[in-house]
Amino acid sequence: MHEWIARVMPLPVPATAADGSPARELARFRIRIVSPQSRPGGRTGGGGHDVVDVGPVRVIALDTANPNGGVGGSLSSEQARWLVTELERSRERYVVVATHDSSLTMTSDRVAPGEPPRVLGAETASLLLAHDCVVCWIAGTMHHRGGRRH
Numbered sequence: 001m002h003e004w005i006a007r008v009m010p011l012p013v014p015a016t017a018a019d020g021s022p023a024r025e026l027a028r029f030r031i032r033i034v035s036p037q038s039r040p041g042g043r044t045g046g047g048g049h050d051v052v053d054v055g056p057v058r059v060i061a062l063d064t065a066n067p068n069g070g071v072g073g074s075l076s077s078e079q080a081r082w083l084v085t086e087l088e089r090s091r092e093r094y095v096v097v098a099t100h101d102s103s104l105t106m107t108s109d110r111v112a113p114g115e116p117p118r119v120l121g122a123e124t125a126s127l128l129l130a131h132d133c134v135v136c137w138i139a140g141t142m143h144h145r146g147g148r149r150h
Contacts (some may be wrong), residue, residue, distance in 0.1 A: 048079055051086060058093040058133075060086055064101040066118060070108030073101030073141070074118035080127065087131040095133045102139035 048063035062083065064073030075083070087095065099106075106121030119127075128134045 049082055056094055058090045058095045061098045064099045066108035068110035068112055070110040072105045072107035074106050074108045074120050077116040080119040090133050094135045097137045099139045101141045105141040
């Protein structure tokens with residue numbers, strides 16, 4: 001798996017070498033959003049979310065893997081709160097949301113004892129639809145090209 005990531009994901013661009021171009025900033029961003037389970041050395045902190053601005057567009061990425069297992073993904077309540085805060089701060093920008101799981105595959109509701117419920121696909125879609133700044137949600141789990149209008 002790590003070999004695959006090394007081939008697909010570009011190496012991080014040091015901040016001192018970045019020329020400010022969108023391509024360089026996106027290269028740095030792609031490295032930061034690799035699933036924590038996939039990083040060398042095991043799981044690290046970071047909250048499972050990240051954001052980068054590219055011109056007038058804000059890209060918000062969320063790691064939808066459920067650490068408690070299950071088929072499909074979901075958001076933690078912490079990720080959902082962060083997402084709402086970030087969307088409120090992004091009213092004057094175009095927002096593209098990127099996740100591994102789509103609204104159809106965010107179905108993993110497993111939680112550890114004492115944890116709040118996970119946020120599943122329908123609730124995530126409603127949350128995004130409530131914010132006019134969101135222009136696109138890109139997800140990859142369906143493994144075929146297609147679109148779904150919400």
